Amino acid sequence: MMNRRLFVQGLSAATLLAKSITSFAEANVGDPAAPAPVRLGIIGPGSRGKELIRNFLRVPGVTIGAAADVYAPRFQELNQLCGYTVAAHSDYRALVDRKDLDAIVVATPLSFHAQHVIAALQSGRHVYGEKTMAFTVAEVNDIVKTVDAGKQIFQVGHQYRYAPWIRSAIDYVRRGEIGDVTHVYGYWHRNSDWRRPVADPSLERLINWRLYNEYSLGLLAELGSHHIDIANWVFGETAQAAYATGSIAVYHDGRENDDNVQAILSYSKGRRFVFSSLTDNAEVGNQLWIYRTKGSLNLTFEDAGFFYEPKRANQLASKPGDKVKAITAGASYRPAGEMPYRGAGKRLDIPVTEDLTTTACRAFIDCIRTGQKPIADARVGRGSALSVITGNKALSAKRELEVPSSV
Ligand SMILES: NC(=O)c1ccc[n+]([C@@H]2O[C@H](COP(=O)([O-])OP(=O)(O)OC[C@H]3O[C@@H](n4cnc5c(N)ncnc54)[C@H](O)[C@@H]3O)[C@@H](O)[C@H]2O)c1
Structure with missing residues (x-):
């Protein structure tokens, strides 16, 4: 059962989502103070992937440029969520090859994480990769090595760190x-x-x-x-x-x-x-x-x-x-x-002011814009x-x- 706080958050999320799409378009017309646009791709817009996108869209300046999934119904679900048509690919490599994305979200089943995260990082994109970071010890270490070899931001989906x-x-x-x-x-x-x-x-x-x-x-x-x-x-x-x-x-x-x-x-x-x-x-x-x-x-x-x-x-x-x-x-x-x-x-009297996944998504976008290192980085992901x-x-x-x- 959805509790009242989450229900209220859900309502405000819908309002914010509508606002973020229109306000981004408006905000960027000749407004030097507008946040730098960040265009995301997503591999695996299933249950968690869509939840992440819903939260990323609450961050001003974020748009969704492309999606890859092996299960076609996901594309329509994603379009409905975004309120516009997102380019669709049945093979993640086609998404990674695109030139118009700043960052890639990986929310596929665990056994695919390393393959998708590493390809995305090697294409020069920042990556938000869901937990558990990878399926085998070798894959975990490969992700850490790939992150260390580049300058891209990698944030793992341990949102409770935020x-x-x-x-x-x-x-x-x-x-x-x-x-x-x-x-x-x-x-x-x-x-x-x-x-x-x-x-x-x-x-x-x-x-x-x-x-x-x-x-x-x-x-x-x-x-x-x-x-x-x-x-x-x-x-x-x-x-x-x-x-x-x-x-x-x-x-x-x-x-x-x-x-x-x-x-x-x-x-x-x-x-x-x-x-x-x-x-x-x-x-x-x-x-x-x-x-x-x-x-x-x-x-x-x-x-x-x-x-x-x-x-x-x-x-x-x-x-x-x-x-x-x-x-x-x-x-x-x-x-x-x-x-x-x-x-x-x-x-501890610390009010919960927003959905935690929003906080984590906002933090990832802030890191992209400022070059700061994420709190939930590859080493956090590796430890778990x-x-x-x-x-x-x-x-x-x-x-x-x-x-x-x-x-
Ligand atoms: N951080 C969190 O709190 C949290 C919460 C839920 C899920 N997750 C994680 O998110 C990941 C996804 O979980 P989910 O519940 O969304 O699963 P899901 O099955 O709902 O979504 C996975 C999506 O990936 C697609 N997919 C599968 N194989 C693919 C491939 N080879 N290439 C491209 N797309 C492929 C599926 O069709 C599906 O749309 C898991 O790793 C899970 O642990 C994290």
Whole structure:
């Protein structure tokens, strides 16, 4: 169900979209203050690709010049979204060969990311490439090398790096608000079989690519990659080893990828990220818990709040007979037991003013215009992707595996 905030954003998005198309045309007629035009191409205007385009069109000065997709109905959908006809190519190479694009958005299934991103970068274009950055370790490294060899901007679709409340909360954590973090727990649970309706069985793998291991690294990639990125950010490093398990517990429908996954990533100094993804119950939803002795940070993709730990009686009583005092930190404390501990918490009061994907898209266009480096760069993408890839290998191998070094 769409909540009110998103609904209101949806309305304002439609208004803004209409405005951005007309105002861009108007703004550029003899207006020296008009933003430099940026003409985008897109490879893979499917579900996420169209969402990205909807958001890019909110940025003044952006137009869509061309699209490439192997599934023809996408072109009409894109034209409707843009309100004008976008040049259509069935082969991405024809789009990359065009001379009239400034940047290319890649939103194809995971197994095609590297092929499309590298071709786009080698054509001299800036690239916004969706997460997970690539499908294999070699492809991840090839993207980093190609980015390093050129001057183009490459931004990866880890848009949570741009969330003001996450940035602020992680800043507090890194400055010691709850002590040096030892554990991050991430839950991204859904109540949906992840299947998309397919009119013609010959389209099954194209439409439902997420369910097949030829194209997808499953839940760890599709959902876990964002959480892993946040864990990397909190710990200030990438994981050293990965263990994962999963099964098909519910949806016995011919899919190859698991419908539930659990993973443990190991970082230096014994620190851990623990991840769970279920697809048959959404009660816990999508949240991260970041732990240390002084307290916890609860992070969601809409808000953030700190909960402070009471000091335990046995830590406070320095010698037998000492009175325990100054126990609480803003919440009730039950000396009789540890559970449940539900402190009042301190919510970070950072208003969400726009769709996060808009923020990330705007940041990419700003980087193109100013030459600044993106926050979610190829190294951010690599850190998460290497853990996703290794986690999937560990899942098959049924043992912990070393994550290739990120340096
Ligand atoms: N950052 C985020 O929050 C976020 C959210 C959703 C999806 N994604 C990512 O976006 C990517 C796309 O996901 P989606 O849900 O939009 O998938 P989708 O299936 O809806 O869209 C993919 C599009 O690529 C096209 N395509 C497939 N193979 C192609 C090829 N070889 N050449 C050209 N076009 C091809 C398909 O026809 C389709 O239109 C995935 O990597 C996914 O993980 C990111």
